[in-house]
Amino acid sequence: xxxxxxxxxxxxxxxxxxxxxxxxxxxxxxxxxxxxxxxxxxxxxxxxxxxxxxxxxxxxxxxxxxxxxxxxxxxxxxxxxxxxxxxxxxxxxxxxxxxxxxxxxxxxxxxxxxxxxxxxxxxxxxxxxxxxxxxxxxxxxxxxxxxxxxxxxxxxxxxxxxxxxxxxxxxxxxxxx
Amino acid sequence: xxxxxxxxxxxxxxxxxxxxxxxxxxxxxxxxxxxxxxxxxxxxxxxxxxxxxxxxxxxxxxxxxxxxxxxxxxxxxxxxxxxxxxxxxxxxxxxxxxxxxxxxxxxxxxxxxxxxxxxxxxxxxxxxxxxxxxxxxxxxxxxxxxxxxxxxxxxxxxxxxxxxxxxxxxxxxxxxx
DNA sequence: AAAGTCGGTTCGTTCATTGAACTGACGAGC
DNA sequence: GCTCGTCAGTTCAATGAACGAACCGACTTT
Numbered sequence: 001x002x003x004x005x006x007x008x009x010x011x012x013x014x015x016x017x018x019x020x021x022x023x024x025x026x027x028x029x030x031x032x033x034x035x036x037x038x039x040x041x042x043x044x045x046x047x048x049x050x051x052x053x054x055x056x057x058x059x060x061x062x063x064x065x066x067x068x069x070x071x072x073x074x075x076x077x078x079x080x081x082x083x084x085x086x087x088x089x090x091x092x093x094x095x096x097x098x099x100x101x102x103x104x105x106x107x108x109x110x111x112x113x114x115x116x117x118x119x120x121x122x123x124x125x126x127x128x129x130x131x132x133x134x135x136x137x138x139x140x141x142x143x144x145x146x147x148x149x150x151x152x153x154x155x156x157x158x159x160x161x162x163x164x165x166x167x168x169x170x171x172x173x174x175x176x177x
Numbered sequence: 178x179x180x181x182x183x184x185x186x187x188x189x190x191x192x193x194x195x196x197x198x199x200x201x202x203x204x205x206x207x208x209x210x211x212x213x214x215x216x217x218x219x220x221x222x223x224x225x226x227x228x229x230x231x232x233x234x235x236x237x238x239x240x241x242x243x244x245x246x247x248x249x250x251x252x253x254x255x256x257x258x259x260x261x262x263x264x265x266x267x268x269x270x271x272x273x274x275x276x277x278x279x280x281x282x283x284x285x286x287x288x289x290x291x292x293x294x295x296x297x298x299x300x301x302x303x304x305x306x307x308x309x310x311x312x313x314x315x316x317x318x319x320x321x322x323x324x325x326x327x328x329x330x331x332x333x334x335x336x337x338x339x340x341x342x343x344x345x346x347x348x349x350x351x352x353x354x
Numbered sequence: 355a356a357a358g359t360c361g362g363t364t365c366g367t368t369c370a371t372t373g374a375a376c377t378g379a380c381g382a383g384c
Numbered sequence: 385g386c387t388c389g390t391c392a393g394t395t396c397a398a399t400g401a402a403c404g405a406a407c408c409g410a411c412t413t414t
Contacts, residue, residue: 054362
Protein backbone atom coordinates (compact mmCIF):
# COMPACT_ATOMS: atom_id res chain seq x y z
CA UNK A 1 0.00 0.00 0.00
CA UNK A 2 1.12 3.48 0.03
CA UNK A 3 0.20 6.80 1.54
CA UNK A 4 -0.53 7.09 5.21
CA UNK A 5 -2.44 10.27 4.46
CA UNK A 6 -5.51 8.45 3.26
CA UNK A 7 -5.68 6.01 6.10
CA UNK A 8 -5.20 8.72 8.69
CA UNK A 9 -8.84 9.70 8.33
CA UNK A 10 -9.92 6.22 9.32
CA UNK A 11 -9.91 6.61 13.10
CA UNK A 12 -9.06 2.99 13.55
CA UNK A 13 -6.07 1.22 14.99
CA UNK A 14 -6.11 -1.33 12.18
CA UNK A 15 -5.76 1.50 9.66
CA UNK A 16 -3.05 3.03 11.80
CA UNK A 17 -1.16 -0.26 11.83
CA UNK A 18 -1.51 -0.60 8.08
CA UNK A 19 0.03 2.80 7.57
CA UNK A 20 3.21 1.33 9.02
CA UNK A 21 3.25 -2.27 7.81
CA UNK A 22 0.67 -2.21 5.04
CA UNK A 23 2.93 -1.29 2.14
CA UNK A 24 4.04 -3.85 -0.35
CA UNK A 25 6.97 -5.99 0.91
CA UNK A 26 6.94 -4.52 4.40
CA UNK A 27 5.47 -7.50 6.23
CA UNK A 28 7.77 -9.87 4.36
CA UNK A 29 10.75 -7.86 5.53
CA UNK A 30 9.48 -8.14 9.10
CA UNK A 31 8.85 -11.85 8.64
CA UNK A 32 12.44 -12.32 7.50
CA UNK A 33 13.63 -10.41 10.54
CA UNK A 34 11.84 -13.00 12.71
CA UNK A 35 13.53 -15.72 10.71
CA UNK A 36 16.92 -14.29 11.61
CA UNK A 37 17.71 -12.18 8.56
CA UNK A 38 19.51 -9.00 9.58
CA UNK A 39 21.58 -7.70 6.70
CA UNK A 40 20.67 -5.68 3.67
CA UNK A 41 22.10 -8.19 1.27
CA UNK A 42 20.45 -11.15 2.92
CA UNK A 43 17.04 -9.52 2.74
CA UNK A 44 17.80 -8.72 -0.88
CA UNK A 45 18.57 -12.22 -2.09
CA UNK A 46 16.00 -13.94 0.06
CA UNK A 47 13.11 -11.69 -0.87
CA UNK A 48 14.02 -10.84 -4.45
CA UNK A 49 12.96 -7.28 -3.70
CA UNK A 50 14.20 -4.29 -5.72
CA UNK A 51 17.12 -2.64 -3.95
CA UNK A 52 15.51 0.80 -3.80
CA UNK A 53 12.34 -0.59 -2.27
CA UNK A 54 14.27 -2.54 0.36
CA UNK A 55 16.24 0.56 1.33
CA UNK A 56 13.02 2.54 1.65
CA UNK A 57 11.29 -0.13 3.76
CA UNK A 58 14.21 -0.56 6.12
CA UNK A 59 14.31 3.19 6.48
CA UNK A 60 10.65 3.60 7.43
CA UNK A 61 10.62 0.51 9.65
CA UNK A 62 13.57 1.97 11.48
CA UNK A 63 12.09 5.43 11.92
CA UNK A 64 8.80 3.87 13.05
CA UNK A 65 10.65 1.91 15.70
CA UNK A 66 9.93 -1.56 14.35
CA UNK A 67 13.55 -2.28 13.48
CA UNK A 68 16.72 -0.95 15.02
CA UNK A 69 19.87 -0.24 13.06
CA UNK A 70 22.89 -1.53 14.86
CA UNK A 71 26.58 -1.28 13.96
CA UNK A 72 28.16 -4.70 14.06
CA UNK A 73 31.57 -3.93 12.55
CA UNK A 74 33.56 -0.74 12.26
CA UNK A 75 35.61 -1.20 9.15
CA UNK A 76 34.09 -1.23 6.72
CA UNK A 77 31.12 0.21 8.61
CA UNK A 78 28.28 -2.31 8.51
CA UNK A 79 24.89 -2.20 10.16
CA UNK A 80 22.33 -4.86 10.83
CA UNK A 81 18.62 -4.43 11.34
CA UNK A 82 17.06 -6.16 14.33
CA UNK A 83 13.54 -6.21 15.68
CA UNK A 84 12.68 -3.91 18.57
CA UNK A 85 10.04 -4.63 21.22
CA UNK A 86 7.55 -3.01 18.90
CA UNK A 87 8.63 -5.24 16.05
CA UNK A 88 8.52 -8.38 18.19
CA UNK A 89 4.92 -7.52 19.06
CA UNK A 90 4.02 -8.17 15.43
CA UNK A 91 4.52 -11.91 15.78
CA UNK A 92 0.88 -12.74 16.60
CA UNK A 93 -0.19 -10.88 13.47
CA UNK A 94 2.29 -12.69 11.25
CA UNK A 95 1.41 -16.01 12.82
CA UNK A 96 -2.31 -15.46 12.30
CA UNK A 97 -1.73 -14.43 8.72
CA UNK A 98 0.47 -17.43 8.04
CA UNK A 99 -2.04 -19.84 9.51
CA UNK A 100 -4.79 -18.30 7.42
CA UNK A 101 -2.69 -18.63 4.28
CA UNK A 102 -1.77 -22.18 5.08
CA UNK A 103 -5.30 -23.26 5.93
CA UNK A 104 -6.87 -21.71 2.85
CA UNK A 105 -4.34 -21.41 0.07
CA UNK A 106 -1.46 -23.81 0.55
CA UNK A 107 -1.64 -27.53 -0.07
CA UNK A 108 1.37 -28.72 1.88
CA UNK A 109 2.81 -27.37 5.08
CA UNK A 110 5.93 -25.36 4.37
CA UNK A 111 7.19 -24.61 7.86
CA UNK A 112 6.63 -26.06 11.29
CA UNK A 113 6.86 -24.05 14.50
CA UNK A 114 7.25 -25.75 17.82
CA UNK A 115 8.40 -25.28 21.39
CA UNK A 116 12.18 -25.54 21.51
CA UNK A 117 12.68 -25.93 25.25
CA UNK A 118 10.27 -28.72 26.12
CA UNK A 119 11.21 -31.37 23.61
CA UNK A 120 7.82 -31.73 21.97
CA UNK A 121 7.47 -32.69 18.35
CA UNK A 122 3.97 -31.31 18.03
CA UNK A 123 3.32 -28.00 16.42
CA UNK A 124 2.41 -24.87 18.29
CA UNK A 125 -1.27 -24.07 18.48
CA UNK A 126 -3.12 -21.11 17.13
CA UNK A 127 -1.88 -18.66 19.72
CA UNK A 128 1.60 -20.08 20.16
CA UNK A 129 0.60 -22.25 23.07
CA UNK A 130 2.51 -25.50 23.33
CA UNK A 131 0.31 -28.58 22.98
CA UNK A 132 2.47 -30.48 25.46
CA UNK A 133 3.46 -28.13 28.23
CA UNK A 134 0.49 -25.82 27.77
CA UNK A 135 2.36 -22.54 28.15
CA UNK A 136 2.33 -19.68 25.69
CA UNK A 137 5.73 -19.88 24.05
CA UNK A 138 7.76 -16.64 23.76
CA UNK A 139 9.05 -15.89 20.28
CA UNK A 140 12.65 -16.62 21.15
CA UNK A 141 11.71 -20.14 22.24
CA UNK A 142 9.98 -20.99 18.99
CA UNK A 143 11.87 -23.44 16.82
CA UNK A 144 11.29 -23.26 13.10
CA UNK A 145 11.87 -26.23 10.82
CA UNK A 146 10.93 -27.09 7.27
CA UNK A 147 7.59 -28.78 6.81
CA UNK A 148 6.80 -31.65 4.45
CA UNK A 149 5.95 -29.25 1.64
CA UNK A 150 9.20 -27.32 1.73
CA UNK A 151 11.45 -27.25 -1.32
CA UNK A 152 14.47 -29.42 -0.38
CA UNK A 153 16.82 -27.61 -2.73
CA UNK A 154 16.13 -23.89 -2.84
CA UNK A 155 18.06 -21.49 -5.04
CA UNK A 156 19.21 -18.84 -2.63
CA UNK A 157 21.66 -19.47 0.24
CA UNK A 158 19.40 -17.91 2.88
CA UNK A 159 16.66 -20.41 2.15
CA UNK A 160 19.23 -23.19 2.36
CA UNK A 161 20.25 -22.11 5.85
CA UNK A 162 16.59 -22.14 6.81
CA UNK A 163 16.35 -25.81 5.94
CA UNK A 164 18.08 -26.53 9.19
CA UNK A 165 16.00 -26.22 12.33
CA UNK A 166 16.68 -22.93 14.03
CA UNK A 167 15.12 -20.66 16.56
CA UNK A 168 13.29 -17.54 15.57
CA UNK A 169 15.39 -14.39 15.91
CA UNK A 170 18.61 -16.39 15.96
CA UNK A 171 20.80 -14.65 13.35
CA UNK A 172 21.40 -16.34 10.02
CA UNK A 173 24.96 -17.61 9.67
CA UNK A 174 25.74 -17.77 5.99
CA UNK A 175 29.17 -19.36 6.44
CA UNK A 176 27.61 -22.52 7.76
CA UNK A 177 26.61 -23.69 4.28
CA UNK B 178 0.71 -4.22 -2.56
CA UNK B 179 0.32 -5.46 -5.98
CA UNK B 180 1.36 -8.38 -8.09
CA UNK B 181 0.97 -11.87 -6.82
CA UNK B 182 3.58 -12.98 -9.30
CA UNK B 183 6.48 -11.81 -7.23
CA UNK B 184 5.31 -13.29 -4.00
CA UNK B 185 4.64 -16.65 -5.61
CA UNK B 186 8.33 -17.44 -5.49
CA UNK B 187 8.34 -17.04 -1.74
CA UNK B 188 7.26 -20.54 -0.73
CA UNK B 189 5.64 -19.21 2.38
CA UNK B 190 2.09 -19.11 3.60
CA UNK B 191 2.48 -15.55 4.83
CA UNK B 192 3.46 -14.46 1.34
CA UNK B 193 0.59 -16.49 -0.05
CA UNK B 194 -1.83 -14.75 2.29
CA UNK B 195 -0.44 -11.35 1.34
CA UNK B 196 -1.07 -12.06 -2.31
CA UNK B 197 -4.75 -12.09 -1.43
CA UNK B 198 -5.13 -9.48 1.29
CA UNK B 199 -1.86 -7.54 1.01
CA UNK B 200 -2.92 -4.97 -1.55
CA UNK B 201 -3.72 -1.46 -0.53
CA UNK B 202 -7.23 -1.07 0.93
CA UNK B 203 -7.99 -4.79 0.93
CA UNK B 204 -7.75 -5.41 4.66
CA UNK B 205 -9.79 -2.31 5.38
CA UNK B 206 -12.54 -3.62 3.14
CA UNK B 207 -12.48 -6.90 5.05
CA UNK B 208 -12.48 -5.03 8.35
CA UNK B 209 -15.58 -3.13 7.28
CA UNK B 210 -17.23 -6.40 6.34
CA UNK B 211 -16.70 -7.56 9.94
CA UNK B 212 -18.23 -4.30 11.12
CA UNK B 213 -21.38 -5.07 9.17
CA UNK B 214 -20.81 -3.11 5.97
CA UNK B 215 -22.16 -5.03 2.97
CA UNK B 216 -22.96 -2.65 0.13
CA UNK B 217 -20.80 -1.02 -2.46
CA UNK B 218 -21.93 2.44 -1.55
CA UNK B 219 -21.47 1.95 2.17
CA UNK B 220 -17.90 0.75 1.69
CA UNK B 221 -17.38 3.75 -0.55
CA UNK B 222 -18.44 6.46 1.86
CA UNK B 223 -17.00 4.81 4.94
CA UNK B 224 -13.58 4.12 3.50
CA UNK B 225 -13.18 7.08 1.17
CA UNK B 226 -11.73 4.67 -1.36
CA UNK B 227 -11.69 5.42 -5.11
CA UNK B 228 -14.60 3.72 -6.84
CA UNK B 229 -12.47 1.80 -9.31
CA UNK B 230 -10.26 0.43 -6.55
CA UNK B 231 -13.24 -0.67 -4.49
CA UNK B 232 -14.74 -2.48 -7.48
CA UNK B 233 -11.43 -4.23 -8.13
CA UNK B 234 -10.96 -5.25 -4.49
CA UNK B 235 -14.49 -6.60 -4.13
CA UNK B 236 -13.95 -8.52 -7.34
CA UNK B 237 -10.75 -10.25 -6.25
CA UNK B 238 -11.98 -10.86 -2.71
CA UNK B 239 -15.02 -12.53 -4.24
CA UNK B 240 -13.10 -14.70 -6.69
CA UNK B 241 -10.67 -15.67 -3.92
CA UNK B 242 -13.57 -16.80 -1.77
CA UNK B 243 -13.17 -14.27 1.02
CA UNK B 244 -16.43 -12.50 0.25
CA UNK B 245 -19.58 -13.81 -1.31
CA UNK B 246 -21.80 -11.77 -3.61
CA UNK B 247 -25.41 -12.23 -2.73
CA UNK B 248 -28.51 -10.84 -4.43
CA UNK B 249 -30.73 -9.21 -1.84
CA UNK B 250 -33.27 -7.55 -4.10
CA UNK B 251 -34.38 -8.25 -7.63
CA UNK B 252 -35.46 -4.94 -8.96
CA UNK B 253 -33.33 -3.04 -9.34
CA UNK B 254 -30.82 -5.88 -9.02
CA UNK B 255 -28.71 -5.27 -5.96
CA UNK B 256 -26.00 -7.43 -4.45
CA UNK B 257 -24.35 -7.37 -1.08
CA UNK B 258 -20.95 -8.71 -0.14
CA UNK B 259 -20.74 -10.91 2.93
CA UNK B 260 -17.85 -12.75 4.52
CA UNK B 261 -17.47 -16.45 3.80
CA UNK B 262 -15.94 -18.99 6.18
CA UNK B 263 -12.61 -18.13 4.65
CA UNK B 264 -13.21 -14.45 5.27
CA UNK B 265 -14.35 -15.01 8.85
CA UNK B 266 -11.10 -16.84 9.49
CA UNK B 267 -9.29 -13.53 9.02
CA UNK B 268 -10.59 -12.15 12.31
CA UNK B 269 -7.59 -13.22 14.42
CA UNK B 270 -5.30 -11.45 11.96
CA UNK B 271 -7.30 -8.24 12.02
CA UNK B 272 -7.60 -8.38 15.78
CA UNK B 273 -3.87 -8.88 16.21
CA UNK B 274 -3.13 -6.04 13.83
CA UNK B 275 -5.58 -3.75 15.58
CA UNK B 276 -4.13 -4.50 19.00
CA UNK B 277 -0.64 -3.84 17.70
CA UNK B 278 -1.72 -0.52 16.22
CA UNK B 279 -3.50 0.47 19.39
CA UNK B 280 -0.66 -0.52 21.70
CA UNK B 281 2.02 1.22 19.69
CA UNK B 282 0.55 4.04 17.67
CA UNK B 283 -2.77 5.22 19.07
CA UNK B 284 -3.16 7.32 22.20
CA UNK B 285 -6.78 6.70 23.04
CA UNK B 286 -8.82 3.56 22.57
CA UNK B 287 -11.14 3.95 19.61
CA UNK B 288 -13.22 0.80 19.83
CA UNK B 289 -14.01 -1.73 22.54
CA UNK B 290 -14.79 -5.38 21.84
CA UNK B 291 -16.48 -7.52 24.44
CA UNK B 292 -18.51 -10.65 24.96
CA UNK B 293 -22.14 -9.94 24.07
CA UNK B 294 -23.80 -12.97 25.63
CA UNK B 295 -22.36 -13.00 29.15
CA UNK B 296 -23.02 -9.46 30.27
CA UNK B 297 -19.43 -8.54 31.03
CA UNK B 298 -18.21 -4.98 30.67
CA UNK B 299 -14.57 -5.96 30.41
CA UNK B 300 -12.81 -6.08 27.11
CA UNK B 301 -11.92 -9.24 25.27
CA UNK B 302 -8.38 -10.45 25.75
CA UNK B 303 -5.63 -10.87 23.24
CA UNK B 304 -7.11 -13.95 21.61
CA UNK B 305 -10.78 -13.07 21.97
CA UNK B 306 -11.12 -14.91 25.25
CA UNK B 307 -13.65 -13.38 27.61
CA UNK B 308 -12.09 -12.19 30.89
CA UNK B 309 -15.24 -13.15 32.80
CA UNK B 310 -16.53 -16.42 31.44
CA UNK B 311 -13.15 -17.56 30.12
CA UNK B 312 -14.38 -18.92 26.81
CA UNK B 313 -13.03 -17.98 23.41
CA UNK B 314 -15.76 -15.81 21.95
CA UNK B 315 -16.91 -16.55 18.39
CA UNK B 316 -16.94 -13.55 16.08
CA UNK B 317 -20.71 -13.32 15.94
CA UNK B 318 -20.85 -12.96 19.74
CA UNK B 319 -18.43 -10.06 19.82
CA UNK B 320 -20.04 -6.73 20.62
CA UNK B 321 -18.35 -3.62 19.32
CA UNK B 322 -18.79 -0.23 20.94
CA UNK B 323 -16.99 3.09 20.68
CA UNK B 324 -14.09 3.59 23.03
CA UNK B 325 -13.18 6.74 24.95
CA UNK B 326 -11.08 8.03 22.05
CA UNK B 327 -13.77 7.76 19.40
CA UNK B 328 -14.95 10.84 17.57
CA UNK B 329 -18.47 11.51 18.91
CA UNK B 330 -19.61 13.28 15.77
CA UNK B 331 -18.21 11.64 12.64
CA UNK B 332 -18.90 12.95 9.17
CA UNK B 333 -20.16 9.88 7.33
CA UNK B 334 -23.43 8.10 8.19
CA UNK B 335 -21.80 4.67 8.45
CA UNK B 336 -19.52 5.86 11.23
CA UNK B 337 -22.52 7.36 12.97
CA UNK B 338 -24.31 4.01 12.97
CA UNK B 339 -21.19 2.47 14.45
CA UNK B 340 -21.41 4.77 17.46
CA UNK B 341 -24.17 2.54 18.76
CA UNK B 342 -23.08 -0.77 20.24
CA UNK B 343 -23.59 -3.55 17.73
CA UNK B 344 -22.42 -7.06 17.10
CA UNK B 345 -19.80 -7.85 14.55
CA UNK B 346 -21.27 -9.11 11.26
CA UNK B 347 -24.67 -7.66 12.07
CA UNK B 348 -25.59 -5.69 8.95
CA UNK B 349 -25.49 -1.90 9.04
CA UNK B 350 -28.95 -0.36 8.96
CA UNK B 351 -28.63 3.09 7.53
CA UNK B 352 -32.29 4.02 8.07
CA UNK B 353 -31.82 3.87 11.82
CA UNK B 354 -30.10 7.26 11.89
C1' DA C 355 47.10 -2.74 -8.90
C1' DA C 356 42.89 -5.22 -10.00
C1' DA C 357 38.92 -7.48 -8.70
C1' DG C 358 35.27 -8.34 -5.43
C1' DT C 359 31.85 -7.29 -1.61
C1' DC C 360 28.55 -4.61 0.79
C1' DG C 361 25.09 -1.15 1.08
C1' DG C 362 23.22 1.68 -0.95
C1' DT C 363 21.54 5.78 -4.90
C1' DT C 364 20.03 7.12 -9.61
C1' DC C 365 17.24 6.63 -13.50
C1' DG C 366 14.03 5.32 -17.24
C1' DT C 367 10.14 2.19 -17.86
C1' DT C 368 6.15 -0.08 -16.38
C1' DC C 369 2.36 -0.65 -13.44
C1' DA C 370 -1.15 0.84 -9.82
C1' DT C 371 -3.81 4.38 -7.67
C1' DT C 372 -6.45 8.51 -7.80
C1' DG C 373 -10.39 11.57 -8.60
C1' DA C 374 -13.52 13.17 -11.78
C1' DA C 375 -16.66 12.28 -15.33
C1' DC C 376 -19.70 9.13 -17.56
C1' DT C 377 -23.15 5.02 -18.07
C1' DG C 378 -27.09 2.18 -17.55
C1' DA C 379 -30.66 0.12 -14.94
C1' DC C 380 -34.18 1.18 -12.21
C1' DG C 381 -37.72 3.86 -8.81
C1' DA C 382 -40.22 7.95 -7.26
C1' DG C 383 -42.68 12.10 -7.94
C1' DC C 384 -45.36 14.99 -10.76
C1' DG D 385 -44.59 10.22 -20.01
C1' DC D 386 -40.86 13.00 -18.24
C1' DT D 387 -37.57 14.42 -15.13
C1' DC D 388 -34.76 13.68 -11.21
C1' DG D 389 -32.30 10.82 -8.10
C1' DT D 390 -29.89 6.51 -6.53
C1' DC D 391 -26.96 2.69 -6.93
C1' DA D 392 -23.20 0.09 -8.86
C1' DG D 393 -20.24 0.29 -11.38
C1' DT D 394 -16.76 1.65 -15.95
C1' DT D 395 -13.63 4.87 -18.42
C1' DC D 396 -10.00 8.04 -18.60
C1' DA D 397 -6.06 11.23 -17.91
C1' DA D 398 -2.71 12.39 -14.41
C1' DT D 399 0.10 11.13 -10.70
C1' DG D 400 2.75 8.17 -7.89
C1' DA D 401 4.98 3.78 -6.67
C1' DA D 402 7.55 -0.30 -8.02
C1' DC D 403 10.82 -2.48 -11.02
C1' DG D 404 15.37 -3.73 -12.82
C1' DA D 405 19.62 -2.33 -14.48
C1' DA D 406 23.45 0.51 -13.97
C1' DC D 407 26.31 3.14 -11.17
C1' DC D 408 29.00 4.57 -6.82
C1' DG D 409 32.03 4.86 -2.71
C1' DA D 410 34.24 2.65 1.01
C1' DC D 411 36.58 -0.96 2.07
C1' DT D 412 39.01 -6.04 1.65
C1' DT D 413 41.15 -9.66 -0.70
C1' DT D 414 44.44 -11.53 -4.05
